[in-house]
Amino acid sequence: MMQENTTSNVALIVGVTGMVGVSLIECLKKPTVLGGPWTVYGVSRQPLPTWFLSSLLNKYINLDTLDQENTHKILSPLSSQITHLFWLALSVNQTEEENISHNSTMLSNVLKALTSAPDTKLSSVTLQTGTKQYLGPVFDPKFSSELAPPVPPFKEDYPRLPFPNFYHDLEDILASYSNSFSHSVHRASAIVGASTRSFFNVALTLFVYASICKRENYPFRYVGNKYTWEHFWDATDVRVLAEQQIWACVTEKAKFQAFNCTNGDVFTWKQLWKVICNVFDIEFVPFHEKDEFDCVAFMKDKGHVWDSIVEENGLYKTKMEEITCFYGMQMILKQEFQHVCSMNKSREFGFPGYADTLRSIANWVDKYRQMKILPMN
Template identity: 35%
Template structure:
């Protein structure tokens, strides 16, 4: 039997992974401070990753063979990001260590591995050549992703489990209250534009508008996580993970607008941050929630404009190389338009957007 522990099962990555594992017959536990109770057959584990005693209590009767770490916390500085996020991984794996049942640990990080942390994100002097490849050396800069990896490596050496690291680009999928949520953020922005008649204005840079890009559907990330954790040739390696295609925002932006039946405005030579664009729309959204009987009236619970601005404002085109996975047998592919359209349809069906 395979027993999965999904850490962060209420987020975009964790919830999609939990659903996939359950559909494939895994006994699946979801660990969070406030466990996800919306997924059928997901066994909730309430625990605080920063509290060793809480973890020991919550995991007392849980014996996972496979652990998937999809959770992180954002702090004010990178030094604090490193302290807190490495502690979360260290505490978790220390709590599981005496059980001697864990066979594999998968850690989800992202492209900040290559582009730098929030404080130095995509700044000149640190930018790697694209497409980004797994063998690119670590940047000579503090980065909480590196600290998380090192905790996994250390525990693997101590406890004898195999590991995999997964580096998605922007993850597209549904989650409420998620700190990095471009798909839902753009859906909310498009809905506001439709309600007010404002143009759907591209908020980012010339490099992002004109350059090549890619994204990661949460469903394809889930597939790779399971593949790597159950495939011998994929053990003890790091993998990029995207949909497997590239696009330009100057093409996709109009496709998104067409779905919502609104007018799009492209890049006009100026970066126009989305965070500023929707900064005063909290009351408008509450009114829309009442008008259309939406389930979430708080705009900041759905939209994470700051992170969408971070991605779309980058000074370089960004796409990732998937050759390593392909050579080892992971050949899943996802049409990016469908990543967004499927999400929009789900948000509408669940009364999260009008």
């Protein structure tokens, strides 16, 4: 495996407070990390939360990258230092057209700032996307009824679906810079990690749901349908995703490639539900097909319960509505297709990372408890 010979790599992580950003910092600061030692700069729209390990960052930048003028003012002086850009930023809007506009603007603003000077050092960009590459704009009601995912396992060489998708636009922006720097694309499945700043955080949504059910003695009912209860899914541990992105940015063979990124195993939601019940010490409730359950409606008025849990346990101040994604989770889990990606290409190119999804759940719950985001029991 051929790697670049660098000794002074400087990473800029845009979206540093999300699940992957947190893990990426930790991975980049390991003494044995590929391409190390790394200097790490981090960007986020909002100030750092108290649970964030800011001591691992060499420099923190509070910046809204939608603002072209301010982005250029702040980042262009760093263009002679930053060698690698890790793009984790995400703007989620009502329509896919808005997603395209906002996300493309942010990436373009940053790239223009980092390549504006003649002594720019930028050599590599890693772009994080996801399986919406294969599913299409599932959250846009204008298109959702027309979508039909390809046969799983999803593979990187599947053609683009004929629907608007901001992932495509971001990939095309990077391709337009192909003579200036290399890039890689990382398509994650359902991401499991620890942060209060990630928009589509299925794991934290389930953990909050379990915590509320335990406190109020509600049954922990499954939020999807019989199909997803019984059929295979996959997930992406943020540590695997961070390791793949670092591997790709320092590996010659991985330049200008797109890679799926999952843990390398599969599970059924029935199995996962039992694991969550064991971790939270709540009763396992088997799924009954005739039991119609609308989790979004059920949780709509439970914000005050979460407020009480936060207050009683001295947790980091969060609002349930801001850290959960019940609508998106329920919609996906009521589909009838197996959500499984092929990891063959990633393995063939030499990336060895993997994780045991079911075994990792308890570790992530412990992490959230240590961060004082979830109650201890």
